[in-house]
Structure formats: C-alpha cells, structure tokens
Amino acid sequence: MSEEQKQQILKQTLWNIANDLRGNMDADDFRDYILGFIFYKYLSRKMKNYANVILDPDGLSYQTVENHEKAAELLEAIRFEALDKLGYFLKPSELFSELAKRGNSGNKNNFILGDLANVLNSIEQSTMGSESEDDFGNLFEDLDLTSSKLGKTEDAKNELIVKVLTHLEGIDFDVENTESDILGDAYEYLIGQFASGAGKKAGEFYTPQQVSKILAKLVTTNKTKLKSVYDPTCGSGSLLLRVSKEVQEVGEFFGQESNPTTYNLCRMNMIMHNVHYKQFDIYNEDTLVNPSPNHIDKRFEAIVANPPFSANWSASPLFMSDDRFSAYGKLAPKSKADFAFVQHMVHQLDDNGTMACVLPHGVLFRGAAEGHIRKFLIADKNYLDAVIGLPANIFYGTSIPTCILVLKKNRSCHSEGSMTEESQPKRSESILFIDASQHFEKVKTQNVLLEEHLDKIINTYRTYSSPLEGRLSGVLEDKYAYIATLNEVKENDYNLNIPRYVDTFEEEEPIDLAAVSKDLKALETDIKKTDTTIADFCKQLNIETPF
Structure with missing residues (x-):
C-alpha cells in the first residue's frame, strides 16, 4: 500500500x-x-x-x-x-x-x-x-x-x-x-474538516490549504532553505507548517496567537508534525497590543499570515511611539486593523526576506490613513512586490473577495532583466498585478482553488521574479497579469485596485444589424400568417378573435 x-x-x-x-x-x-x-x-x-x-x-x-x-x-x-x-x-x-x-x-x-x-x-x-x-x-x-x-x-x-x-x-x-x-x-x-463546519469561527484558526500553499510557495521562491518563518496570527499553525513543505529545511518556527484554545492547537500541531520543541516558539497574546518579547527584536526570513479581516483594534496614539508604526506618521483606523498587521510584519521582516499575507480587497483602494500607509510602503520604501486578487467565497465564514500582498525589503535582488536601455524600467521599479478572481471551481456553496489555479498564480509570480525573464512592464498575460511601473501606480494615486491594471474587459461580438432587420421582417411575416390561422379557427368556432 x-x-x-x-x-x-x-x-x-x-x-x-x-x-x-x-x-x-x-x-x-x-x-x-x-x-x-x-x-x-x-x-x-x-x-x-x-x-x-x-x-x-x-x-x-x-x-x-x-x-x-x-x-x-x-x-x-x-x-x-x-x-x-x-x-x-x-x-x-x-x-x-x-x-x-x-x-x-x-x-x-x-x-x-x-x-x-x-x-x-x-x-x-x-x-x-x-x-x-x-x-x-x-x-x-x-x-x-x-x-x-x-x-x-x-x-x-x-x-x-x-x-x-x-x-x-x-x-x-x-x-x-x-x-x-x-x-x-x-x-x-x-x-480542516472541523473548520469547514465551524462557520465564522473557523477563520480564527484555519486557512484553506490551497491558500496556505500559495503563501508558502510565494515566500520560498528561489529558496531551498529558510533560517526562520513567522506568522503573527498563526491560528492552528497550518501556514507555518506548509512553508516547511516547500523547502528542504526551516531552522526555526515563530508564531503568535491570541485565542488560548487555538494557541494550544497550534502547539499540538507543531509537535504532531515532528517539529522539535526547541525549533518552535509560539506565543499566546494579541500581536498588535502585546507582541512577544522573544520575537519583537528578531527579523524573519519568511513571513506568512492570514490576519482577521478588518478587525477592531485600539489605534491608541501611544502606538505612534512604537517602532512598528512611528515611521508611517499614521495608524490604521480603529475599525480596520489590516494595515496595522502589515506594518507589524514589515517591522519583523529581515532585509533578505519575503512576506505574503491575505487581506480584504479594501486595503487596495481605501483612502485616508490606509491610503497614506499604502503610499508610504510604495513611494517611500518600495517594498510592495506583487498584488494577487483571489476569488470571493474561498474562506470559511466569509464570502468577501480577498487579495494577497507580497512585500520584500530588498527588491533589487530581482533580476534587472536583459534590457540595457536607460529608458527601460528596472524590476525593482515595478509591481506585479495578478487577477485570479475568476479562476476557481465551485463546490457546493464554497469556491475552491484547484491545483491548476494555484500553479497558474505561482508560475506567473515566478516568471516575474525569474532572473531569466526580460519583461519588466506591461501585459504579462492577457486578462490575467500585468507588470505596472511605479510611475503608473503613482498616476493612479497609489490606488492598487486590480482592474486599474489588469484589463479583463471582454469585447462583445459585433452585431450584424442588416441580419437582425431581415430576421425581424421574417418574424413579422410569420406572425401575420399565425394571426390569419387563428382568425380562421375562431370563425369556424363562432367565437370572437383575441385581437
């Protein structure tokens, strides 16, 4: 067997x-x-x-x-x-x-x-x-x-x-x-089976396996070993463990989880996957309010996360003196902590590291403080590497569409391509946009990503990241992937809404008006013939015609 x-x-x-x-x-x-x-x-x-x-x-x-x-x-x-x-x-x-x-x-x-x-x-x-x-x-x-x-x-x-x-x-x-x-x-x-039947509560501890695979493959692109991997909202630990399946070796696993029951589940999951207790450090507290004292000064080579979507947090002015948030000048709003998690992860990311996190679509275009933070990450720091739009209804307990943000602190490690003209943009001066929102299989009431959908996303990202690929801007795949220059993103006022970059417009077939006119005339002739037949039947039955 x-x-x-x-x-x-x-x-x-x-x-x-x-x-x-x-x-x-x-x-x-x-x-x-x-x-x-x-x-x-x-x-x-x-x-x-x-x-x-x-x-x-x-x-x-x-x-x-x-x-x-x-x-x-x-x-x-x-x-x-x-x-x-x-x-x-x-x-x-x-x-x-x-x-x-x-x-x-x-x-x-x-x-x-x-x-x-x-x-x-x-x-x-x-x-x-x-x-x-x-x-x-x-x-x-x-x-x-x-x-x-x-x-x-x-x-x-x-x-x-x-x-x-x-x-x-x-x-x-x-x-x-x-x-x-x-x-x-x-x-x-x-x-996973318990999560699928747990409704909204499932999102607290489990990320669908296919999404975990995407995040894991993104952060391990061009790597065979990792010194460390970190998840600030680790749930049952499935994301951390998934990363270990994509490389030959992971030195250490770090995670934080606020729910005590899920925290226990994560530690059990680590041990059940033969991760030695000396190799993992999972902490039970709210990551934004009380980050682990053992983690906060560390920098991690890979970071993956599926934070709670648009969660509430205090957004206290005291956070402006916190190194995780102070450089941005603004905090994420109280009712939407999405960018607070992003800021935390960026702070923990090593200079040669990659982070990939799942977020609600709103982070791509919402304005005010979130727009300010988004602009800072792109214009001031140039950390954003890719934006990937996922289908709606693929997470347990919520049907909203989501996206993946991929960030790297040192994007110059990308190949600059084979083009030498000064007018051509460098890889580090562009952002990849993938629209995978229509690529899924419907299973009962849930949308599911199949292996073919996963592979398409990863292969597209790795084509973009490959030192052998020369395309540095423009359409990478029609109606699916587009490489935007930083100037294009600036012209869009740092709005990352994917349809602004990936054109998915389907042109309708031209209508032959002459043929339509001919069909209408033929239909009118048929109607007259039918009316005559009905009138004849009514006369034979000695009843009034209906018209």
Whole structure:
C-alpha cells in the first residue's frame, strides 16, 4: 500500500470516528477532545518508543520497567533523557494504551476519568522547570473531563471517553516511520474538516490549504532553505507548517496567537508534525497590543499570515511611539486593523526576506490613513512586490473577495532583466498585478482553488521574479497579469485596485444589424400568417378573435 493510500485511510478513519462518537455534541466542542486524545496517543507512542531504545541494551521493555527492582532509578534516568529529547515524560502506567486497556476491561474498575485527568496534568507537570515548559504548559486545558457536554452523569462521560480511547487505540499511527508524516497530515486534515463546519469561527484558526500553499510557495521562491518563518496570527499553525513543505529545511518556527484554545492547537500541531520543541516558539497574546518579547527584536526570513479581516483594534496614539508604526506618521483606523498587521510584519521582516499575507480587497483602494500607509510602503520604501486578487467565497465564514500582498525589503535582488536601455524600467521599479478572481471551481456553496489555479498564480509570480525573464512592464498575460511601473501606480494615486491594471474587459461580438432587420421582417411575416390561422379557427368556432 502506498503512503498516499495509507494517509487517505487514516484521514477517513479518524474523521469517521469523530462523527460516530460525538453524538449530539457540537463539532467545534468535540474537536478539542478528539484532537487532544489523538495528541495524547501520539505522545505516549513516542515516549514508549524512545524509552525502549534506552532500555534495549539491558534487555528491558518500558511497559515492564515499573515492576523492576530498580524501577525508581531507571525511570529517573529515562525521565532525564526524555525531557531533553522529547520535552516531556510519561510513566509506563500513564501511557495511552494502558488507560484504553483499563477503560475497556469490562469490570467495575473501568472508570478512568480521574486517572486520565491526572495523566494529562502529569504531562504538563513533567516539563516544569525544563526548557520545554512554555511549549507544554496548559496544553490540555481545553479537555474538560468534567463538562456536561460529555454526558449528564459521570458514568455517561466515562463511557464516551472510553469509546474514544478504544477506537483510537485500534488505529496504527505509524509513529515509528520517521520518513513519513502521515499522522501529522491526517491531524491537519481533521483540523480542516472541523473548520469547514465551524462557520465564522473557523477563520480564527484555519486557512484553506490551497491558500496556505500559495503563501508558502510565494515566500520560498528561489529558496531551498529558510533560517526562520513567522506568522503573527498563526491560528492552528497550518501556514507555518506548509512553508516547511516547500523547502528542504526551516531552522526555526515563530508564531503568535491570541485565542488560548487555538494557541494550544497550534502547539499540538507543531509537535504532531515532528517539529522539535526547541525549533518552535509560539506565543499566546494579541500581536498588535502585546507582541512577544522573544520575537519583537528578531527579523524573519519568511513571513506568512492570514490576519482577521478588518478587525477592531485600539489605534491608541501611544502606538505612534512604537517602532512598528512611528515611521508611517499614521495608524490604521480603529475599525480596520489590516494595515496595522502589515506594518507589524514589515517591522519583523529581515532585509533578505519575503512576506505574503491575505487581506480584504479594501486595503487596495481605501483612502485616508490606509491610503497614506499604502503610499508610504510604495513611494517611500518600495517594498510592495506583487498584488494577487483571489476569488470571493474561498474562506470559511466569509464570502468577501480577498487579495494577497507580497512585500520584500530588498527588491533589487530581482533580476534587472536583459534590457540595457536607460529608458527601460528596472524590476525593482515595478509591481506585479495578478487577477485570479475568476479562476476557481465551485463546490457546493464554497469556491475552491484547484491545483491548476494555484500553479497558474505561482508560475506567473515566478516568471516575474525569474532572473531569466526580460519583461519588466506591461501585459504579462492577457486578462490575467500585468507588470505596472511605479510611475503608473503613482498616476493612479497609489490606488492598487486590480482592474486599474489588469484589463479583463471582454469585447462583445459585433452585431450584424442588416441580419437582425431581415430576421425581424421574417418574424413579422410569420406572425401575420399565425394571426390569419387563428382568425380562421375562431370563425369556424363562432367565437370572437383575441385581437
């Protein structure tokens, strides 16, 4: 069986379990339980495998070590090694398989809610004082085993949890396969499936996979390795992880998320994709108000983001003394924080970096403070590299059309092309506009980007960015892509509305008026013949004609 087939089976199996077991519970609530328990099983399997490697020279297995005469000594040695290697520690009796076996024993001792709560708390407590403490702290706080959503009685709650653990225990997660990320991708699939049914709330934690791919491919263009990638509104971490699939190596992952539940989901997602706890730093706070003290002085090689569209923020005058905003002279309006996120990201972007973010179309043309900030980014800094218009209705919970802005601090790294005439614009003196708004597939009520649509966007951008391409201005592809000079953008008063640059006008076929006149005359003759026939029928029936 191929890796792809295994992955599809695992995805569908996990999703079926989630649907079969949640009963009447809201999908958004059950998400936290099913994903949390999958994560617990993953941690248990990793712990067991690692401990067995340590014990193998002594001919011991981890599940029997608690009965060994030197159990305390052995467990302490394993704990010490596991905290550094894995970031956490679980005793053999705390493993997922042990609780699942106990819960499914069929006797009166199968009540496991209390033990399960203690184990989840023990995982977090095991990291106290260690380097991984921030990465595992409060990780399971959303798994409320006392919630009435699980059942009206303690027995009902226990019964549901035992069913979930039993079903999950019967699935092979293939954790031992270090060359595969089947489980991580299945976990990501589940997050996406829950997001698709979560309505407006989905936008808080998940970016559709195809949009994630576009952003990831944009920021990794012409790169095989990245020192760092950053997402200031990272949600479940899908964007950060997507970037890692486009290059051979990412040194470090950085992200910030204001929602505590989504923050926990992101950390779990990182670990499930085999990102070592020392390689990621996710922070739980409002990025605009309280940027991570560990991030704010760093500069990142790649930045991707899908910030909340037109969110409210304070726009306090105190921000004018903040290095992220002070140079612009104006703040984004209180009711639309879109450019505040852009300003924050530009501040965090390294000189050789690329950032790509999804924003509502309004950022392209709204005036006042937003127009001022837009002009500053283009005229004063020349950071804007490309504007990509996406179809409407591709995000969960909103049908508005969106766009992607690509910004680079050092745009001279573009090829200046093969043209040598002084009159020709340089690549760094132009901006690419792509109108992909009509390129999608309608699936039920949602518009979906297919691989062909994604590839067209990326290939167009990479053609523009290629050191081998000579076109520096004008139409790159008819009705789809246009390279505008900075002078053209200036003439449009820095309005970036895509139809100003990409002409999508479809000329109507010319009308042959002589043929139309001939058709009308023929129609009039036919009408007269029909009227005569009707009048004859009426006369035969001895009734009045209708005309």
